[in-house]
Amino acid sequence: MIKKVKVEDLKIGVFVHDFNCDWNGGILYIEQNLIKSKNIIDILKSWRIKEVYIDTERGLDIEGSKTPRKARSKLAGIGQTRNVARPKVSLAGELPVARTITQDAIKIMQQANQQAMEGKLSDAGPIYDLADRMKVSINRNRDALLLLTRMRKKDEYTLYHSISVSSLVLNMCFYCQVSDHQALDLAVGALFHDIGKTIVPQDILNKPRKLTEEEYREIQRHAEHSVDLLSKVKGLPLECYDIALHHHEKYDGTGYPDGLKNGQISYGAQLTCICDVFDAITSERCYKPGMETVMGLRKIYEGGETFFNKELTHDFIRCVGVYPVGTSVVLADGRKGVVVDSTEDMMRPIVKILYDGNNKEPIIPFKIDLSKTDDVIATYGDPKIIGITSRKMLKKSLFTLSKRGHTKEL
Template identity: 35%
Template sequence: MQFNVEDSIKLSIHNLEIGMFVTGIEDNKRVNLANAGRVSNQKAVNQLIDNGVKFAWVDVSLSAAGCKFVPVAEEESEQSEQEHGITAGSSSVPSSTDVVRKPKSYSRDNHQKKAKKLITEARSLAQKLMNMTFSGKVIEVDIIEDWADDMIESVLIDPDALQCVSALRKKDAYLLEHSVNVACLLVTFGRFLGMEKETLKQMAIGGIIHDVGKIKVDDKVLHKPGKLTPEEFEHMKLHQVYAEAIIENVNGLSQVSRDVCLTHHEKLDGNGYPLGLTAEQMPVHGRMSGIVDIYDALTADRCYKKGMNSAEAFKIILSLTPFHLDKDLVYKFINCIGVYPVGSLVELNDGRVGIVWSSNEKESLKPEVKCFYSNKFKRFTDVAFVNLKSGGAKIAKAISPNSLSFDPAPFYEV
């Protein structure tokens, strides 16, 4: 059963009606997700009241017509939290703001809020750059530099927080999100390789603009929900030719940023485009951007395909070595983001489904996983952070968001 998180509202249990679709209840000082479903009779409501349940979260869009929704007043909600000893944001509900989490002292909270702000700003920035390009305006690189500085700081402080936020995608925004994700992944990759901060900054700028030439590609080709004809593919390849002309109007652009933008479709054997560069001619920044570009494209939903899980994407990327991609860099990229990257979805050996929450550099197969659903019992569970370094739980497989019958988006929040 799929529910719309944005339409979930908090009600007093006494205002719960037959026909309402419940997505969570406040039960025993926390929110329980295992009771998701439609209220079928008054007896069910009475039982919740008898069990001490005070509030329920209801999805308006999945509730029966005619239900009257009376949201809890903010004061009433705060009073209940104080009575239960619950701090703000400590409960787990299927919304973007209420999720069971670790103690408030856990620094990931603030880091992820900052990361979310950075990603939002980056998507707005990418849209602004495309609008300026479409209008033929000159772009000053300093409008990107401030964001790049903040993003690098975020990666240096808590790369897991940024990676988790950037992994959460929205439908119909591929071009913007792809540019932002490539920038973030390049900085994460560059940091892993020990590159200097200024180089990371220039790679971030190149990542944001790396697909700017697509603004001049025919929309029918760019958004075609199927395989391109040879003629259409030749037209698509022109986006790199367009990009070269466009970035001439970006004042202050460095060579590193140019390399990221203009060489991410080149191949080591010389069969790439637009220039057909050979391995000897390809700078390391171009080689890195080619790997990152392919990885993000493979794991994203597109108009013509569903996104792959990370394991499937790595398999394809490895198959492109050593003729198209740099084999040494590909292995380093996989080691950088992990076999199960932060933000990806996995299923544990006991059937629990969760988000890879924190990386483990020493043991990449044993990250921390935020579990919230059971594939075995087909129901939501209490949110639990499982550290695979201890205990018998282990990852059984990586899974794709589209393989689930519900939207996992709310669980990406801290």
């Protein structure tokens, strides 16, 4: 059984399922492990981690610790007040446009990173143009860009991360009705938020083992490096520098570089921080698996008690939805499928059914709007639960392509 326990209650012989130390954009990853010495407990305390998740079937139990409520039941209450606008364009209609934007975005950001490294980054014009195209796409259909940025391979994290964080920021701006002008500034800030990492050695950034104190400090310096690099860019608004410098500040003052608290942290930095952590913990990396979306949302929810602005975390959960497009699900009657659209009820999306519950063979796919039926989702998450074992199969299950390469059916 997975249980949440206080770090101060940990003891030798306990198996830690989740060290709960991914709040800094995924740069403090430790593999699940059996505690064999007090050393690891002292390290967790020095990192100010207060709680971890243990697996009582793989190690000792700790009396009196709580079994966390199921992730979905925690999130369901928040979703009751969700208000999502219907998309202006279908997912199938927007995907080809979003695909072109994503491909262009990768080239534009690679070029910007290269220019930054050479000290030649002086024009933010192409980044503003890119942010504007992303904003227009998200206003037409909020799922298309997010879906494509999530379908990356594990070695593509660095390329996609800033584009994915910026897409999440724009989604939140759209959901929270932030003005177009401010949304663009925040999106550009998010695209540039980690540009200082171009100065940090790659072997430290991608180190598969625990970082030394000095290596950790080196990574933390990327926030200041970002501001130095951006200072050469003409005409950037203050929001962009602020996001670059403060996207690792935490609501309780435990972040860096300035240890800002609560209202001292700007809206843009708070928003980018949540989107940054969510993208990092749900992404597969060369040294760690990606967390399921629902688990990632639960982490964000729990962070609302300490690290993040609580109201903003609730808006984020409503905005992303418990079952984003592309989530594999099994219904209570055994039928299996993939979420292809959201509804106003966060727990009841539209599902494309691919397999009958009684028969393991695929059937002719059809869609069910769960908000209009009594069917409920029983299991979710790993695509393997419905027999999808590769990204290619997931793409194929979501849409089919015509001979000309246009998406024709969902």
